[in-house]
Amino acid sequence: MASLWLPFFLVLIAPPPMRPSSLPWQDTTEGKATIAGQILSALERAAFFLEERLPEINLDGMVGARVLEEHLRSVQEEWAQDTLLQPLGMRVGTLAAKLEALIQQSLFYLRQSDPEYLREFQPTLQPGFWKLPHAWSLTNASLVYPTFEAQDSFSEESSDTCLVQLLGTGTHSSQPCEPSDACASLMTKPGCSGYCLSHQLLFFLWARMKGCTKGPFRQSQHHIRVFCANMMDLNRRAEAIGYVYPTRDIFMENIMFCGMGGFSDFYKLRWLEAILSWQKKQKGCFGEPDAEDEESSKAIQYQRHLLRRVKRREKQFTDGCSSHNTATAVAALGGFLYILAEYPPASRQQHPSTLPPPRR
Template sequence: MFLLLIFLFKSDLSKSEAETRNIIIPALEKATFFLANKYRDINLDAVLGFRILQAHLKGALEKWASKRELPSQQAQVKSLVKKLSSLIEKASNSLGQSDPEYFKEFEPILGPHFWMLPRSWNQTDASLAYSTFDSIDCFTEEMSDKCFTYLLGTWKDNSKSCIVTEACRNIMTKFGCSDYSLSHQLFYFMIADMKGCSDHLFLAAQYYKNIFCASMMKINLVIESNGFRFSSRDLFMENIMFCGMSGFSDFFKPSWLETILTWQKPKEGCFGKPSEDFEHSSRVEGQEQLLRRVKRREKVFADGCSSHNTAVAVGVLGGFLYYY
């Protein structure tokens, strides 16, 4: 009887995972439709989000290689990978022409083989989360961009990579940071991982990741308790994408997946402002807006589609697919 119960539990679990995949894949197909329509106009973050999605899809295919019961899902995902390869290349070419200097600085993270995925999973430890957060940003995006280019080796022509300046060390390890400053601190250590940087700072990478993601989980739980206000959704998804890629499986909550899927625009396939909110704001702010606070983070189109919202959403959905 005990063995039968285990078999039934595993059977139910497998069935629920298959159903989850059947929900995620169509959503990703819709998002790819958005990319096909907007690849000439999206920003660098959007291209990065779709590249991270592609890495997750390839990872999922590797996991499923021995599972004969998933032929239709494998075919769908293989088709998505193929479409994304072509569209990301086209979008990258457009970025290279519209802003060649900025594109050159971040070109390495848009490469098809840059992003590696976790092979084992951890859970966040709530006791490591900050008790209080700084009320203002710890640093500007320009400062974090510069630190990223030092790791990537793109801060000047033919320059060395994995350089850790004192200023970067200080801001990227400062405790108490919140919101995008916090997620960019984690992103800094993620880039160092992908580059294989050997500075002694990165020997403590897991220590910092544990603290950062525990704090990011705390932020996400607050966002959830506040009813997922639109202004918080982008950060909420970015936290899931980065911490999921860092191996923290408790960010892949089924209820969060269900909620995020409701934010996708069914016609456009993108993520952004709900139609009624955008119709009001667009009359006030103009048909296309660029939020000045961040140079590359956001671009909102006339239909309410957001480059950054869509980027982090597809990265998150890809993470859920890979995890399940």
């Protein structure tokens, strides 16, 4: 699956202090509806972008749409039972139906542009593949690695090979849930950061979704806890350096994957606010920000340099829109909607900046 290189200086920055969000707290149904409405508006704009660029959107971009669609279906069911949230629930249902149609239409273009990649990863576009969490926990800071490996050790090709082995979609009639020893070693190697770390988590999330329980998968939950503790640490470091553009995609991917892993502390209101602010409102996409100052320009040039170094299927449009950025953004935003739907409104004296685990 597509990946970028995370700037190594990210791991050298101390995490920032917590700060309040300007978004309203959702301790009432009305407050929940306000936040949900903002998220839905962003997602509807993103859906129009996907529709307009559908022939050019790669498979990873459509995977983000599928993850979002799974979240929306669950939210729709939950809100159908609440009179005040039913209008939003109707919008959710309309958007989910639109995404389903786009995913099916995209298969025609993907068969033309990258048939082998589609064959290997098509299961991830199927309805029901992505399983949503129904139990929640918080990350454990004591599991954060004391040091990180250099990101240059990560190979997207090796990661894809291991994911294909897990899915059992290789050309040599391989069986699901039977990775090689080399893949088991790669996907449990400590000290990874950036996309190496998120692909390790993805490997074990897919194993859970496929029902894999043998070999390295006997300790799946332990590995997921370790990976998400470190992804939380990296997200806080990304926040500390102002979410510079090269960190935004992995920042959102971490929320997408660890949210699906059941870690509710990735759903911080201030992080939601940041993601919403990155959308190109007119186009509906997420991607390269406008270079308004010298530092932004330097960050963008650095990102382009890294993209030249890495073989990837990322689709970067000339107007700055990114297929992968948009995919991670909509999937992460879908997770925020999902936890809002699961979280019961309740009055409280303090307004924390993280949504606590919902009752389930």
